[in-house]
Amino acid sequence: MSATSVLFDAPGPRARRASLVGSIVSIVVLVAGAAWIVALLAAPRQSGGVRLPGMFHESRWDIFLDPEVWTFIGSGVVATLQAAAVAAVGAIALGVVFSLMRSSRLPWVRIPTAVMLEFFRGMPVLLMMLFILLVASTGAFWAVVIALIVYNGTLIGEALRAGLAALPRGQREAALSLGMREFQSKILVEFPQAFRQMLPIIVAQLVVLLKDTSLGYIVGYNEIIRSNMNNLASFFGNRYLFSLFIVTLVIYLTINLLLSWFARWLSWRTASGGHLTKDEGAAPGTADPTSTIRLMQASAAARQSEDNRHD
Amino acid sequence: MAQLWSLMPQFWEGLRATLLLLAVSGGLALVLGTVITAMRISPVPVLRWFAAVWTEVARNTPLTLVFFFTAFVLPMLGFRAPFLLLAFVALTYYTSPFVAEALRSGINGVPVGQAEAARSIGLGFGQTVSLVVLPQAFRMTIPPLINVYIALTKNTSVAGGFFVVELFASTRQLVNDNGNIVIPILVLAAALYLAITVPLGLAAVQLEKRWVVSR
Numbered sequence: 209m210s211a212t213s214v215l216f217d218a219p220g221p222r223a224r225r226a227s228l229v230g231s232i233v234s235i236v237v238l239v240a241g242a243a244w245i246v247a248l249l250a251a252p253r254q255s256g257g258v259r260l261p262g263m264f265h266e267s268r269w270d271i272f273l274d275p276e277v278w279t280f281i282g283s284g285v286v287a288t289l290q291a292a293a294v295a296a297v298g299a300i301a302l303g304v305v306f307s308l309m310r311s312s313r314l315p316w317v318r319i320p321t322a323v324m325l326e327f328f329r330g331m332p333v334l335l336m337m338l339f340i341l342l343v344a345s346t347g348a349f350w351a352v353v354i355a356l357i358v359y360n361g362t363l364i365g366e367a368l369r370a371g372l373a374a375l376p377r378g379q380r381e382a383a384l385s386l387g388m389r390e391f392q393s394k395i396l397v398e399f400p401q402a403f404r405q406m407l408p409i410i411v412a413q414l415v416v417l418l419k420d421t422s423l424g425y426i427v428g429y430n431e432i433i434r435s436n437m438n439n440l441a442s443f444f445g446n447r448y449l450f451s452l453f454i455v456t457l458v459i460y461l462t463i464n465l466l467l468s469w470f471a472r473w474l475s476w477r478t479a480s481g482g483h484l485t486k487d488e489g490a491a492p493g494t495a496d497p498t499s500t501i502r503l504m505q506a507s508a509a510a511r512q513s514e515d516n517r518h519d
Numbered sequence: 520m521a522q523l524w525s526l527m528p529q530f531w532e533g534l535r536a537t538l539l540l541l542a543v544s545g546g547l548a549l550v551l552g553t554v555i556t557a558m559r560i561s562p563v564p565v566l567r568w569f570a571a572v573w574t575e576v577a578r579n580t581p582l583t584l585v586f587f588f589t590a591f592v593l594p595m596l597g598f599r600a601p602f603l604l605l606a607f608v609a610l611t612y613y614t615s616p617f618v619a620e621a622l623r624s625g626i627n628g629v630p631v632g633q634a635e636a637a638r639s640i641g642l643g644f645g646q647t648v649s650l651v652v653l654p655q656a657f658r659m660t661i662p663p664l665i666n667v668y669i670a671l672t673k674n675t676s677v678a679g680g681f682f683v684v685e686l687f688a689s690t691r692q693l694v695n696d697n698g699n700i701v702i703p704i705l706v707l708a709a710a711l712y713l714a715i716t717v718p719l720g721l722a723a724v725q726l727e728k729r730w731v732v733s734r
Contacts (some may be wrong), residue, residue, distance in 0.1 A: 219562070230563040238569060255596060330669075330716035331709045332676035334687055339705045342694060386651075415579070422581035426680030433583055437591070446595065453592050457584060464579035 237386035249450075252491060263450050269443050272455070283458060284435030291352050291431060292418045298357035299364055299417060300410065304399075306365025311372055313390065328362040333420055337427045360417045367409045370403030408475030415467045419460075432456055523703050526693055533689030534711055535601075540569035540675040540685055541715070545611035545668055551611060552618025559623055562644060574616040582677050585609045590681040606678040610671065617667045626652055626659030658730055669716045676712075686711060 219227055249263040261267050271277050309321040327337075336355035340346055346354065375398055383393035403410075424431040430439070436456045441449050558570035589605040629652050637651040679687030690708040694701050 223562070227564075229561050231565045234565045234569070236561055238565070249596070312671060326717060326720070327709075327713065328674075330713040330720065332673040332687065332712060334676045334680070335690070335705070335709055335712065338687075338691060338694070339709075342701050342705070390550075419579075419581040421676065422583035423680075425583050425587075426677070433581070433587060437587055449595050450592055453584075453588060457580065460580055460584060461576065465575065468575075468579060 245338035260447070268447055269451050271440075271448055272451070277301065277440065280440060281432075281436060281459075284430065284432040287429070287435065288418075288421050288424075288431040289463075291349060291356070291421045291424065291429065292414075293422070295353045295356035295360065295417055296414050298353070299414075302357055302361030303368055303410075306361055307368035307372065307402075308394065308399075310365060310369050311394075323495055325362050325365065328358055329366075333359045334423050334426060335422060341427055348424060348427055349429055352424040352429045352431075356420055359420075360413055363413055364410055367406045367413065368399075369401055371406040372398055374405070375401055394516030404478060407478060408471050411467065411471035411474055415464055415471065418464060418467065422460075432459060522697065522700055523683040523707065526697070526704070529689050529693055530686075530707065530711065533684065535687035536552065536683065536685035536689075537672070537687075538677050538715075539603075539667070540606060540610060540683070541672055543599070544607050544614060545671055546673075547607065547616050548614035549672070551615040552622060555615060555619040556622040556626070559619065560626060560648070570619070574619055577612060577616040577619075580613070582613050582674055583680070585613050586677055586681045602682040606674055606675075606681065606683045609681075610674060610678070613674065614671050617670065618664065621663035621667055622656070622660055624663060625656035628659045629655045658726075662723045662727040662730075665719050665726075669719050669723075672712065672715050672719070 246264075250265075252262050252265075253260050306321065306325060309317050310325060312318045312321075333355050336359060337351045340354050341348065341351040342352075344351075372394075379397055380393055380403065383397040384390075388396065421431055422428075422433050423436075425433045428434075433456060435451070436452050441452055554568045555573055558566040559574075561567060566567060586606070586609045589609040590602060593600075593605065633651055634647055637647040642650065669701060675685055676687035679685050679689075679691065684692075686708060693704050697704060
């Protein structure tokens, strides 16, 4: 964050003028662009010789006065949240199991798990959903949920493992010297710390999970997009397609932005209490969970090789 | 096995479309993401604000909804184009904020002293960014960028749900036509995806290990 302020001087009168001009020009360009889009949308259009009202005309929005429509939209939202909630719980549980298996001391547990994780991580969730749908014939809901559990469980597992690897070695050594077993040390000492450290990344991953429930649209689960855009639009007619799209977009943005802010707040909180995320900054962590995980694994590996050199 | 072998032309067709989607929308997203990053670090507050809003909105919209917009809403608004072109638009839009964030995190990763030193020997904003910060940010940017492209590879499968016959769509078609070898077909499709994503992932890990140590 601090880099931006260093890149240029504290502006003097000329720079301030240039910046002001730049601001005004870009405001004009942006406003003109927005106005152009709005005008384009609001203009009535000709289709096959028929004159249709613009996108903001009331005849395209009147269905939203009907409470039944909102009940229907509500059921779509509930379906999405239901799939997301079940998948989130499952993914965290599976992630815990995966991280423990992946960091096991037994090679015959660790190596197959690593291969399996790489396999699940490298293929599209959509393909996994299709697989479950066709091979296990579970129905659309469970196809969506199980695929999301497996895929996100893999990523959360990697995050937790990175968290375990990034812990100071003294934690484990202290636990072992108190007479704890390997497993006790892992569950009672290391894991709670890793989990807390990785909480922002896990929540960021849950935002991704929530977004991915929308893939249910393609495999036939009635989540928001399907119930709004397919069912409602075909019931009321295509002229409501645009307004239904806007409503769906707003619903998704509201839910996801709230969750993202929650993740950021969490990472700010853990960053101020912990010691690990401080120098990396909170923002990049929530931006892209995968790369943060990779970075942490790499730096943990680098530190281990440093440690080995000193031994 | 012979039956699976006979399906190769269709798999190849799908894989080619997937690679095309990956290359074109990956390239376009890199351009768009760079523009967004430039706005994000620029001295003009309005541009910074616009880039931030763009990033937040694009990142929090499900890809399926973006595809829905390009495949159904845009044609309804009178913007007709082949579905492949619309898929490029959707994937580019969706990937651009992730590219921008990867680039930005690289720039933020350059030690402040570098920019300060550049400023203190009298370089301007453009010179500081292009001669000092970006060359160093570049190598820190590559591993996260690779991760973005891995995600993009997997995301191209969504295009298969919206009338683009790429690997996922052709797999679904093949599964419908060959009910007796569903599992081999799906496993082969997964293997083809892995053939793209796993080498990319290994490259990212290798580069990261080397560069983290050398820093």
